[in-house]
Amino acid sequence: xxxxxxxxxxxxxxxxxxxxxxxxxxxxxxxxxxxxxxxxxxxxxxxxxxxxxxxxxxxxxxxxxxxxxxxxxxxxxxxxxxxxxxxxxxxxxxxxxxxxxxxxxxxxxxxxxxxxxxxxxxxxxxxxxxxxxxxxxxxxxxxxxxxxxxxxxxxxxxxxxxxxxxxxxxxxxxxxxxxxxxxxxxxxxxxxxxxxxxxxxxxxxxxxxxxxxxxxxxxxxxxxxxxxxxxxxxxxxxxxxxxxxxxxxxxxxxxxxxxxxxxxxxxxxxxxxxxxxxxxxxxxxxxxxxxxxxxxxxxxxxxxxxxxxxxxxxxxxxxxxxxxxxxxxxxxxxxxxxxx
Amino acid sequence: xxxxxxxxxxxxxxxxxxxxxxxxxxxxxxxxxxxxxxxxxxxxxxxxxxxxxxxxxxxxxxxxxxxxxxxxxxxxxxxxxxxxxxxxxxxxxxxxxxxxxxxxxxxxxxxxxxxxxxxxxxxxxxxxxxxxxxxxxxxxxxxxxxxxxxxxxxxxxxxxxxxxxxxxxxxxxxxxxxxxxxxxxxxxxxxxxxxxxxxxxxxxxxxxxxxxxxxxxxxxxxxxxxxxxxxxxxxxxxxxxxxxxxxxxxxxxxxxxxxxxxxxxxxxxxxxxxxxxxxxxxxxxxxxxxxxx
Numbered sequence: 006x007x008x009x010x011x012x013x014x015x016x017x018x019x020x021x022x023x024x025x026x027x028x029x030x031x032x033x034x035x036x037x038x039x040x041x042x043x044x045x046x047x048x049x050x051x052x053x054x055x056x057x058x059x060x061x062x063x064x065x066x067x068x069x070x071x072x073x074x075x076x077x078x079x080x081x082x083x084x085x086x087x088x089x090x091x092x093x094x095x096x097x098x099x100x101x102x103x104x105x106x107x108x109x110x111x112x113x114x115x116x117x118x119x120x121x122x123x124x125x126x127x128x129x130x131x132x133x134x135x136x137x138x139x140x141x142x143x144x145x146x147x148x149x150x151x152x153x154x155x156x157x158x159x160x161x162x163x164x165x166x167x168x169x170x171x172x173x174x175x176x177x178x179x180x181x182x183x184x185x186x187x188x189x190x191x192x193x194x195x196x197x198x199x200x201x202x203x204x205x206x207x208x209x210x211x212x213x214x215x216x217x218x219x220x221x222x223x224x225x226x227x228x229x230x231x232x233x234x235x236x237x238x239x240x241x242x243x244x245x246x247x248x249x250x251x252x253x254x255x256x257x258x259x260x261x262x263x264x265x266x267x268x269x270x271x272x273x274x275x276x277x278x279x280x281x282x283x284x285x286x287x288x289x290x291x292x293x294x295x296x297x298x299x300x301x302x303x304x305x306x307x308x309x310x311x312x313x314x315x316x317x318x319x320x321x322x323x324x325x326x327x328x329x330x331x332x333x334x335x336x337x338x339x340x341x342x343x344x345x
Numbered sequence: 346x347x348x349x350x351x352x353x354x355x356x357x358x359x360x361x362x363x364x365x366x367x368x369x370x371x372x373x374x375x376x377x378x379x380x381x382x383x384x385x386x387x388x389x390x391x392x393x394x395x396x397x398x399x400x401x402x403x404x405x406x407x408x409x410x411x412x413x414x415x416x417x418x419x420x421x422x423x424x425x426x427x428x429x430x431x432x433x434x435x436x437x438x439x440x441x442x443x444x445x446x447x448x449x450x451x452x453x454x455x456x457x458x459x460x461x462x463x464x465x466x467x468x469x470x471x472x473x474x475x476x477x478x479x480x481x482x483x484x485x486x487x488x489x490x491x492x493x494x495x496x497x498x499x500x501x502x503x504x505x506x507x508x509x510x511x512x513x514x515x516x517x518x519x520x521x522x523x524x525x526x527x528x529x530x531x532x533x534x535x536x537x538x539x540x541x542x543x544x545x546x547x548x549x550x551x552x553x554x555x556x557x558x559x560x561x562x563x564x565x566x567x568x569x570x571x572x573x574x575x576x577x578x579x580x581x582x583x584x585x586x587x588x589x590x591x592x593x594x595x596x597x598x599x600x601x602x603x604x605x606x607x608x609x610x611x612x613x614x615x616x617x618x619x620x621x622x623x624x625x626x627x628x629x630x631x632x633x634x635x636x637x638x
Contacts, residue, residue: 071365073412079453083362110608117608118362218635245610248364248603250415262413264364269611276611279599285573285614295613298635303616 007173008163009189014171015323017187021091025128029093039092042096048094053138054316058099058241059092063123064106066238070119070248071264084119084263087126091183093142095129098143098314100155102241103129108308119266127178132157136200140317142330146210148314150199158184163198172196207335209310213340214302218294222335227283227293229325234270236319236327237296242304242312245269245276271295297332363606366410366455367395372430374450379515383481384439384528385422385448387430388456399459401425402466403488404597404625407458408605409433409445417441418620419460422484424491426498431456460605461624464489464569464595466628473503475561477580479510479552479572483518485597488572490526492523493611499531506561510537510552510576535559549601553579556587563588571597581628591628598624 009017021027022044024337029048031040037055039062042048069084107124110117128173134141134150143149151161157180172194175181217223237243247269253261269276272292278284286292304312320328368391377383388409390396401421404449410416418438423432437446448454463483474493478486486509494501507526511517527534537548537555548555552572560567568589570580577596584594600612600619607621615634617623 070362071366073410079368079412081365081368081455083365113607115361115363116608119364244608246603246608247611248416248609250413252408252413260413264416265409266609269609271610285600299610299613303613306379306616 006132006192006194006244007184007187007189008165008186008192009160009171009173010165010167010192011169011171013188014160018045018048021093021183023119024089026088027093028090030231039094052094054096054141054318054321055094056318057239058102058316059129060099060102060106060317061239062090062092063103063127064110064120064244065123067265067267068119069198069263070266071241071252072108073250073262073264075261075262083229089252090127091130092127093130094132095156096134096316097131097150097154097156097159098141098316099153099241099316100129100131100149101148101152101310102155102316104155105242105304105308105310105311105312105314106244109304110312113308128157128182128183129155130178130183131159133161133196134199135162135197135201137293138317140320140330141202141315142205142317144201145205145330145333146313146315150201151196155241156180161192163197179181203334206330206337208301208333209336209340211302211306214298214336217336217339218298220339222339223294226327226332226335227290230272230293230327231325232273232289233324234273235322235324236329237270238268238274239318239322241314241316241318242300243268243270243321245271293327297329300329301333301336315322349436364457366408366416366457367399368392369409369431369454371448371450371452371454374448374575377434377518378481380505383434383518384437385432385434386445386519387423387432388454389430391453391562399431401459402463403492404463405459405461406485406602406605406624407431407433407456407460408602409441410437410457411441411444411448412453412455414444415441416455416457416603418460418599418600418605419448419625420485420488422487424488424495424619426492426495432487434481436481457605458594459601460570462622463618466492469493469567470501471503473526473561473564473566475506475508475568476564477508477552477556477568477572477584480512480516481518482572482597482599483509486526486569487519487522489569490522490532494526494529494532503565505532506559507532508535508537508552508555510539510548510555510572512539513542514538549603551579553583556580556583560587562600563590563593566593568594569596570594586590594628595625596620596628596631598626600624 028039029042030037030052032049039059072082074080110120153176157177159174163172246266277286300312370391371389372389375385377385406418406420408416419433482591598619602612602620603609605620607618612619
């Protein structure tokens with residue numbers, strides 16, 4: 006396995022930044038976000054979990070999906086193609102999040118062209134977690150701190166002779182291409198075992214969620230939900246979006262418009278309201294319940310992967326301490342008491 | 346070295362943009378109701394080649410774009426058996442629909458579709474069809490009725506009954522079609538309004554009561570019911586009392602669909618997406634779902 010010293014990794018990343026848009030965790034006013042960096046010096050080394058997932062690079066919070074030019078004639082065009090991008094420092098849970106979105110946007114006909122171009126243009130370099138941090142529960146939903154799923158390369162920090170060193174696992178063809186010409190030396194190393202969290206609940210199966218749909222439990226859990234949507238915006242798998250038109254430029258005889266998609270959230274009230282004012286999901290508890298059911302029943306039943314990768318960001322982000330792990334544990338208990 | 350995975354899993358070269366609309370020209374605008382809140386738009390393909398590839402079935406819908414204002418879903422009111430433009434009837438309720446109402450004949454809009462599943466016509470074959478509609482929701486029911494009555498199709502279906510209600514006569518859609526159907530022998534049309542009105546000689550009363558009065562037989566019959574939620578809620582028990590099992594009752598749901606292709610998430614009812622798995626569902630399907638419709 007190839008092993009890079011920190012200096013070699015920095016050098017390689019600097020080289021990548023010349024050829025690609027390089028994104029990596031950056032400390033932006035105390036928040037860890039995946040932002041473009043000019044070279045490795047801008048990277049927030051030693052980070053744990055970032056505040057936002059790298060989903061922003063393959064499914065941006067707002068992006069055009071159509072360009073409309075109105076003049077003597079009307080022209081309808083695709084949005085500009087995304088630039089070739091390398092995202093460095095992707096945590097294994099977030100890479101699984103990308104696979105979850107792929108299952109819907111790519112594998113289900115019709116494929117989403119704009120998302121497909123992002124995925125094609127983006128290479129994900131993972132950085133294995135040495136341990137599960139506070140609120141982490143990737144192991145509950147089928148992941149692991151050192152999972153390679155969805156990544157193109159995975160780097161694992163190992164003890165170097167002086168300072169940090171990184172062992173490189175090549176996962177995909179894309180990763181192999183990127184790693185060609187990478188510095189470092191081939192060595193026999195054994196990868197450290199990540200430290201796992203203990204005392205986590207077991208995820209109930211889809212049909213057990215179905216059986217608990219009308220339980221008063223949901224009212225108790227979700228009573229304090231403010232509908233602020235923070236949980237969905239930090240989520241690496243939430244993919245609901247709204248569509249709206251915006252003027253780019255207006256000149257005499259020529260108007261350029263763009264149709265944007267922007268992240269949306271099933272937990273907000275206007276999300277479901279239809280023309281005329283009828284709202285089929287009229288209560289906050291029914292809206293938040295839908296989010297949990299989407300993640301653990303509807304999404305896996307419809308598309309395969311769970312709609313949750315256990316990153317724990319929603320637990321950290323919720324202003325009223327709604328805890329998805331407590332929800333999982335609660336359904337587990339309901340299922341157990343129902344069957345006994 | 347071990348085998349490499351492909352990422353992402355499918356080849357995405359030249360995946361077409363499913364959000365790219367077809368340009369359509371507004372051929373005709375017709376004010377449908379006397380409150381002028383509903384207008385019917387006949388849309389013709391701006392590029393001839395688009396028309397050839399556009400096959401749809403009654404009950405499907407399209408996303409119509411007013412460029413700069415956005416997109417909204419509308420059921421197709423014309424039938425594939427009719428030649429000529431596509432027909433949509435639009436209630437002025439929001440940004441896109443208001444912008445549409447302000448447009449003129451000859452102007453350009455965008456169209457994506459056909460979307461959704463449509464009515465299960467194959468299943469209806471050889472059976473009677475009872476069509477129950479309320480208010481401005483008659484759009485795809487017009488498409489369905491034209492389809493069933495088409496000379497090439499009529500013999501494949503049994504008796505056809507329409508029960509259609511509006512608050513007052515001026516709010517009924519497609520008055521010319523209704524008058525033509527009333528003159529025909531091979532369809533029975535029951536129109537109703539909420540309260541007595543001068544010159545009105547047909548049914549008076551809410552749709553559920555007229556369904557009870559007309560009492561269509563459930564024997565070898567499918568019922569299609571589309572209308573405001575409250576009409577559907579009170580009509581379903583009447584149909585049940587007439588012996589209609591939930592497998593023989595179909596409804597088309599309205600949702601705030603954005604993408605129309607099952608991606609954006611907005612229209613789910615449990616594991617179903619109204620835009621892709623619907624908008625037409627059997628009552629049996631709906632009864633198995635969370636009561637969020």
